[in-house]
Amino acid sequence: MIGNSQGCTLWLGLLDNSTTMTEGSLASRSSSSPRHLEEGEYFVERRSPLVFIMLNAAKQAEALKNQGNEYYMKQKFGAAIDMYTEAIALCPKVPVYWTNRAACHRKRNEWVEVEEDCRTALQLDKESVKAHFMLGLALLRRKESARGVCELEKALDLARGGSNGIGMAEEIWQELSKVRFTLWKAEGEERGQRVRDLHLQCERLLKEDSDRACHMVSSSGGRVPNLSSGSSPVHGGVFRNGFSQWLGIGKGMAEVDSCGDPDCQAGIPTGQESGSKDEHNVEKLRRIKEETNARLALLKDVFSVAEQRDCPGEVPDHLCCKLTMEIFRDPVITPSGITYERASLLEHLRKVGKFDPVTRATLHAEQLVPNLALKESVQLYLADHGWAYKL
Known part of the structure; x- marks a missing residue:
């Protein structure tokens, strides 16, 4: 037994x-x-x-x-x-x-x-x-x-x-891959939740900053404050010389502020009718909204890239055995230069014949050499793509 x-x-x-x-x-x-x-x-x-x-x-x-x-x-x-x-x-x-x-x-x-x-x-x-x-x-x-x-x-x-213990290698690998996949899944879910929470927080703060800028346009007679100068009105200094500049919204607001119109700089219409003032305000508000929407789209793209790490995909062909079509576990290379999964190749040699499955050249078990470079590549890939353990 x-x-x-x-x-x-x-x-x-x-x-x-x-x-x-x-x-x-x-x-x-x-x-x-x-x-x-x-x-x-x-x-x-x-x-x-x-x-x-x-x-x-x-x-x-x-x-x-x-x-x-x-x-x-x-x-x-x-x-x-x-x-x-x-x-x-x-x-x-x-x-x-x-x-x-x-x-x-x-x-x-x-x-x-x-x-x-x-x-x-x-x-x-x-x-x-x-x-x-x-x-x-x-x-x-x-x-x-x-x-x-x-x-x-x-x-x-x-x-x-x-x-x-060579007969136990498959059973051990199955248990090990199951555990690693479970750990990756738990860590991925936790990491994904943190990413989503951070995304929502950044999005909320960006919208609040935009709303505050729009409100100041409406209440200051058309003058938009230069948020990139460090005078952001956000309480606690969250955006002061920081978040707004990183997202580019401060720069956008400064461009709105420096539109080249003397009335914009002064903030007080001189020699124009009140209708002109309203048109300037509408244009400024439109530009603020466009700039905010562009920054929100960029923010979404950034976080989408971060979430892709935990999305299952296809394992590269060079990391898969030609016999099993599965990711390598214990790769060995033959004199012909082709790499196979050790257990599968040994089974082939034992049941089918003493030859290379691809080149048909004569092959014996003692000629197999561990492919350590490929094994290390597989381990690095699995470390970053834990979903591959389930394949």
Whole structure:
């Protein structure tokens, strides 16, 4: 089932070797002198039972693990946990017993126990793919997203780098991409709301500044104040030498103020009828409105660009595998210079034939080389386009 018995097999081998060495040393001593034989016999009498006890315990633990694997396959997780617990009691230094029991707890959604067993397994084997993987899942259940993602990334690197966990790479990637997409979506929604709020605030302030300018035109006998000079009437100095100039509205108002008409500069009509004064006011108000509308359109364009960051799109072709048509996860390059997804290419070599899928040239698994440059490009792209994790 789950895991292998490498740790226990190694221990059994060591015990067998130690027994052989003891017997060999006794044989050599027996040929040398009776005294050595007597000492050897005394040595066997005192040490041999301990060796056999340890050997027997290891074999019993393996049998219990195998029984637990059978229960696991039958989805009898409680019974499997009991078997693994007994195996741990006999051989607590074998990490696969801990990860197997953690896998059962995972099926029962007992995440506290999963974390405890995985941490113990990592103390025994720091490169246990399963331990890092399930520990990451347990941390995610505790809402510790950063640490959980870190453990999943560690598990994925170990799975891709060794033969023992290569079969788990796809499962780990699926969980990792799901978490990263969820985090991106939550961050995107929060960021989008802040952008929309800021847009509305800027729009409101711009309109208030325009309305205030129009009101001053109507109430000052036709004279428009030069808002770019720092005399903006907005309370608290929000636009004073700042927002109005950034949006250009202060400049527009100054142009209205300096229209070249002496009556505009003086603000008092001299030798003209009151109808002329009204026409000047209407023209000034029209120009203020046009300028404000232009600035509002510019403001909308600026914020539209900011919101496009979180809009899903198409992944560039050079970041996608020619076999899976999906974004690269673990790209490898062939002698022909073509890059493929490692898992898909290995499956092709195993099931279809030992040749390059595109060039048809002879190809073996040992000829594949990781495309680190492309892998880094994919990681950078995913960092800025989190929606691509869901593809």
